[in-house]
Amino acid sequence: MRILLVEDDPALRRSLAATFREEGYAVDTAGDGEEGLAKANGGVYDAVVLDVMLPLMNGWEVLERMRPDNRVPVLMLTARDTVPDRVKGLDNGADDYLTKPFDVDELLARVRALIRRSEGLSHPDIVIRDIRIDTVRRRVSTGEGEIQLTPMEYSLLEYLAIRKGSVVSRTTLYERLFDESDDSCSNLLDVHVSNIRRKLGADVITTRRGHGYCVEVE
Amino acid sequence: MKSGFPFHSIRWRIQVWHAVILLVAIIAFCITAYRLAWIHQLRRVDRVVVERERALISHLIHTGRKVLSDEGSGSRPPHVTLDLLLERGVDLSEGLSDVFGGQDTGHSFFMFLDPAGAVRMRSPNAPMSMLLPDVGESGMVELSRISGSYRESVRRSPSGVWSVVGRDISGEIEEMRHFALSLTASGFALWLVGLTGGWWIAGRVIRPIQTIGRTASRIAADNLRERIEVAGIGNELDQLSGVLNQTFDRLQAAFERQKQFTADASHELRNPIAVVVAETQRILRRDHSVSECREALQVCQDAALRMKNLTEALLVLARQDDQERTPVRETVDLDAVVNASVARLRKDAEQAGIRIELNGIPITCSGDPVGIGMVVDNLVGNAIHHHSGGSGGTVRVSWNPDGEWVQVAVEDDGPGIPEADAPHIFDRFYRADKSRSHSSGHFGLGLAVAKSIVENHGGTLDFANNPDRGVTFRMRLPR
Numbered sequence: 001m002r003i004l005l006v007e008d009d010p011a012l013r014r015s016l017a018a019t020f021r022e023e024g025y026a027v028d029t030a031g032d033g034e035e036g037l038a039k040a041n042g043g044v045y046d047a048v049v050l051d052v053m054l055p056l057m058n059g060w061e062v063l064e065r066m067r068p069d070n071r072v073p074v075l076m077l078t079a080r081d082t083v084p085d086r087v088k089g090l091d092n093g094a095d096d097y098l099t100k101p102f103d104v105d106e107l108l109a110r111v112r113a114l115i116r117r118s119e120g121l122s123h124p125d126i127v128i129r130d131i132r133i134d135t136v137r138r139r140v141s142t143g144e145g146e147i148q149l150t151p152m153e154y155s156l157l158e159y160l161a162i163r164k165g166s167v168v169s170r171t172t173l174y175e176r177l178f179d180e181s182d183d184s185c186s187n188l189l190d191v192h193v194s195n196i197r198r199k200l201g202a203d204v205i206t207t208r209r210g211h212g213y214c215v216e217v218e
Numbered sequence: 219m220k221s222g223f224p225f226h227s228i229r230w231r232i233q234v235w236h237a238v239i240l241l242v243a244i245i246a247f248c249i250t251a252y253r254l255a256w257i258h259q260l261r262r263v264d265r266v267v268v269e270r271e272r273a274l275i276s277h278l279i280h281t282g283r284k285v286l287s288d289e290g291s292g293s294r295p296p297h298v299t300l301d302l303l304l305e306r307g308v309d310l311s312e313g314l315s316d317v318f319g320g321q322d323t324g325h326s327f328f329m330f331l332d333p334a335g336a337v338r339m340r341s342p343n344a345p346m347s348m349l350l351p352d353v354g355e356s357g358m359v360e361l362s363r364i365s366g367s368y369r370e371s372v373r374r375s376p377s378g379v380w381s382v383v384g385r386d387i388s389g390e391i392e393e394m395r396h397f398a399l400s401l402t403a404s405g406f407a408l409w410l411v412g413l414t415g416g417w418w419i420a421g422r423v424i425r426p427i428q429t430i431g432r433t434a435s436r437i438a439a440d441n442l443r444e445r446i447e448v449a450g451i452g453n454e455l456d457q458l459s460g461v462l463n464q465t466f467d468r469l470q471a472a473f474e475r476q477k478q479f480t481a482d483a484s485h486e487l488r489n490p491i492a493v494v495v496a497e498t499q500r501i502l503r504r505d506h507s508v509s510e511c512r513e514a515l516q517v518c519q520d521a522a523l524r525m526k527n528l529t530e531a532l533l534v535l536a537r538q539d540d541q542e543r544t545p546v547r548e549t550v551d552l553d554a555v556v557n558a559s560v561a562r563l564r565k566d567a568e569q570a571g572i573r574i575e576l577n578g579i580p581i582t583c584s585g586d587p588v589g590i591g592m593v594v595d596n597l598v599g600n601a602i603h604h605h606s607g608g609s610g611g612t613v614r615v616s617w618n619p620d621g622e623w624v625q626v627a628v629e630d631d632g633p634g635i636p637e638a639d640a641p642h643i644f645d646r647f648y649r650a651d652k653s654r655s656h657s658s659g660h661f662g663l664g665l666a667v668a669k670s671i672v673e674n675h676g677g678t679l680d681f682a683n684n685p686d687r688g689v690t691f692r693m694r695l696p697r
Contacts, residue, residue, distance in 0.1 A: 011493045011517050019500040053485060079485035079492075101492035104499035 001115060001155065002026040002044055002176045006036030006062065007051040007077065016049070019104055020111075024138060024151040026179035033057025037065055044175040045072050046115050049107075052078035052089075060092055067093040073114035077102070112136065119162045126161045128215055131200060133161050140200070147199050152177070156192050160205060160215040169212035228427075229420045236416040237409075244405040244412075252398055259390045263369045264362055270317060270326050271371055271383040277314060319343055323389040327368075333378030348382055367391060426455045434462060442470045475646075482647035486528050486661055490521035497521075531663040534592065535646070538670040545674060546586035552617050552624060553580045555587055559594040560615065567602050571610035574598070578617035583624045583695045589671040590695070593679070594626065596664040597691045601630035623677070623694045631688040635681065643681070644669045668693075 003025045007013040013029050020027045028045075030036035033054040040048050040062070048066075052059035059076060066074070073095045078085065081099040089097045095117075096110050112135060116124065126133040130143045138154055140147045149157065155177055160168055173189060193205055193213060206214050225234075318326050318341035327344035331337055335350055351372060353359050359374035370384040426449070433446045445466060446459040501514045560574055567574050583590075594615075601613040614629040635643060642648045646666040672679040677695040684690055 009489050009493065011521055012489060012496060015493060015497040015500060015514075015517060019496065019503075022500065022504065079488035080481060100488040101495040104496050104503070107496075 001046045001159065002028070002179060003111065004028050004030065004036070004039050004045045004048045006030045006033070006040075006048065006054065006059070008032060008054050009051075016107075019108070023108060024155045026155075026177055028179050028181075031055075033059065033062045037062045040066055040072065041070055043070070043072075046118070046176065047111050048072055048074045049111065050074055050076050050094075052076060052080065060088070063093050071118075073118045075107075075110055075114060109136075121162065126158070126164070128161055128164060128204070128217075131204065133158060142200065149196065149199065150192075152188075153192050153196050153199075156189075157196055157200075157205075157215075160213055164215040165217045167208050167211045167214045173213070227424075229417075229424045232420040232423075233413070233417055236420070237413055240409055240412045240416070244409050248401045248405045252394070252401060255397055256394055259387075259394065260362075260364075260369065263385055263387055263390060264371070267326070267362070267369060267371045267383055267385050270385070271328075271381075273317060274314065274328050274383060314341065322386075324386055326383065326385045328384075329380075329382045331380040331382070333380070335380075338379075344384075348380075350380055430455070430459055430462065437466055442466065442473055479646050483528075483532060486647070487525060490524045490528075493521040494518050528661055528663075531661060531667060534667050535663065535670065538589070538667065538674055546589070547584050548587065549582050550585050550587045550590055551580070551582055552590070552626065553578060555591050556594055556615055556617055556626065559591055559598055562595060563598050563602060566599070567613070570602055570605060572602050572605055573610070573612045575612060575614045576616075577614065579619075581617065581619055581624055583697050585675045585695055586671075589675070593668040593671050593693060594628075596668045597626075597628040597693070600664065601628055601632065601691075605630060605632040619697070620694070622697060624697055626693045626695075627690055629684065629688060629690040631684075631686075634683040634687065634689045644679075 001024070003020055005013060005016055005020065005027055007016065007029070008031050010031070013031065017027045017029050028039055030039050034056045036048075036050065036054065037057065039045075050059045050062060054062070059078070063074060063076070066072075074093070075096040075098060076089045076094040077098055077100060078089070079100045086097050086099075095114055098107060098110060112124065116122075116135070124135045126135065132141050133139075134141070135158060138151075138158075140149055140154065140157065156173065159173065159176060170189060193207075196205060204215065206216055208214055225231075314328075318328050321343055325343055327341045329337060329341070329344045329348055330339040331348060331350065335348075337347070349365070351359070351361060351363070353374070356376075356378060357374070358376055359372065361372050363370050363372060364387070365384070367386055367388040368384040369387045370382050373381045375381070430446050433444065437444050437446075445463050448456050448459045448463070450456065497514045497517050501511055506514070556576065556578065560576060564574070598613060598615060605611050605613075611631050615626070616629075617624065617626045619625075639648075644665050645662075647662045648666075669679050672693055672695065675695050677693060679691065679693050681689055681691045
């Protein structure tokens with residue numbers, strides 16, 4: 001999962017980026033509205049966390065210019081907490097709204113819920129045959145018990161599992177699982193896939209040559 | 219103000235005053251009309267009385283002469299003749315009964331009395347006795363009077379004989395009574411009409427005031443945006459509405475400013491709080507290395523320092539607002555204040571490669587040394603900060619007396635203040651450089667604080683872009 005974080009306060013930006021990365025997200029950041037809008041319209045994000053008070057272009061304007069073409073879920077972060085402000089945010093096309101200072105757990109839960117809803121899932125657990133993926137605690141278990149995956153392996157599996165049944169290209173996977181600060185080599189993807197197959201069974205991820213990877217429904 | 223008693227309302231008061239004044243005017247008018255009519259009536263009666271008197275006298279003299287010439291007594295003045303005749307008791311009343319007789323309305327009588335008041339001759343319809351006016355022993359008397367229902371002309375001849383000719387005026391009195399009644403009735407009717415009209419007019423006058431009052435109370439209650447409608451006639455009510463609207467404009471502006479200030483202050487405070495919360499929660503969520511924890515603590519410390527600086531700035535501002543009531547006033551050595559300020563900022567200036575030039579003479583003014591020091595700190599600090607990046611430059615600080623004032627000027631050769639920012643630089647939380655993040659330690663409060671300090675001293679703080687480069691801030695303080 002790749003997230004765009006638009007926040008002008010460098011301290012808060014760094015802190016939130018670190019939090020999301022520790023949760024296994026790929027995170028890009030922007031320090032002002034114009035940069036935020038440009039990156040958001042790049043179209044590679046699963047969610048955008050957008051501050052309202054931004055230099056150059058405020059959050060409302062960024063949101064207004066993103067919509068309606070860009071359907072990425074947006075969570076607004078703001079220091080203004082009056083009801084009219086919140087209503088305005090939601091009416092302007094924001095999907096959720098959180099006032100500063102906020103609880104980090106709540107922020108993470110809301111971002112998870114936003115992504116889940118945008119993918120059409122109603123429950124945080126994804127089940128594929130005997131494999132159960134708990135997206136809240138980021139754990140994978142089978143009938144034999146919990147399987148230890150590295151954060152990258154988990155993110156790859158989760159991304160494919162959420163879109164189970166459809167083929168995801170390698171390009172998309174690179175876009176969605178690595179952020180711009182990540183300089184890992186491309187073949188690492190194959191390494192992660194083979195590691196997952198070793199841990200969960202060879203048939204959990206199938207390779208469609210020339211197309212990409214897929215988690216089959218049955 | 220609410221009064222349960224409706225008679226306290228302006229409408230009722232106007233009505234009561236209107237009623238009293240109208241009543242007084244109508245009564246005065248009625249009385250005058252009545253008096254004029256009465257006087258007119260009396261004059262008419264008096265003319266009749268005089269005519270009858272004349273007829274009586276000439277009849278008497280004529281008859282008397284005839285009697286006396288029969289006796290051969292010769293010619294005498296008329297009143298002597300009359301006195302003589304009366305003394306002799308000659309009955310002269312024959313031939314007068316057609317004028318002086320009867321008891322009908324408007325009848326006349328006559329009567330002659332001797333100096334002692336005894337009746338000597340009278341017409342048959344005259345009263346039996348007569349009360350004579352108290353006018354001394356002797357001399358001529360001529361007067362008109364009303365006695366009962368008679369208008370009487372009373373005379374005393376030089377010899378002391380009284381003659382009274384009277385006319386019954388009961389008809390006139392009755393007429394006047396009718397006149398008085400109709401005057402009263404029409405006056406009262408007029409009064410009622412006036413009252414009704416007054417009530418209507420008062421209502422019309424009051425209505426716009428009531429509208430203004432209702433609008434004003436709506437505005438006061440919750441809707442600061444609403445305004446009283448101005449009819450545009452330019453009358454007193456329009457002026458009142460205009461004044462009220464201006465007041466509401468100012469009130470709304472102050473309210474909006476306060477709201478904006480609170481929003482800005484809470485925003486500025488919430489960001490560092492959010493940083494502390496986010497960072498601590500991130501660290502506590504899972505195990506981190508010592509260096510990571512140290513880094514997080516550093517972030518938290520920076521955020522805490524930001525909050526500290528902001529709260530201090532807000533406190534200074536609040537204290538300045540408070541000082542409008544209780545100002546600190548002592549003799550301030552301006553020379554020392556500027557030098558101390560510059561010493562504090564010397565290091566920043568050196569880092570930015572900026573030279574500070576000082577130019578002033580020892581001078582004192584009256585005020586709060588700490589406050590004035592803050593203003594100088596702020597002006598010099600801004601001059602250093604907003605200097606176009608790192609290429610060096612000069613900041614000139616000069617102070618000198620100027621009549622009743624002392625003036626401190628801080629001049630730089632930086633980029634100056636853009637026209638768009640000029641009207642706002644003294645606003646609270648206004649940052650000329652929008653892209654500058656608020657974590658740079660500048661909240662946009664410095665100049666606002668400086669201005670309120672200077673204004674609390676009764677001085678002025680303004681600025682002007684220099685013709686070539688840079689900007690000059692001038693602080694003027696009373697000495």
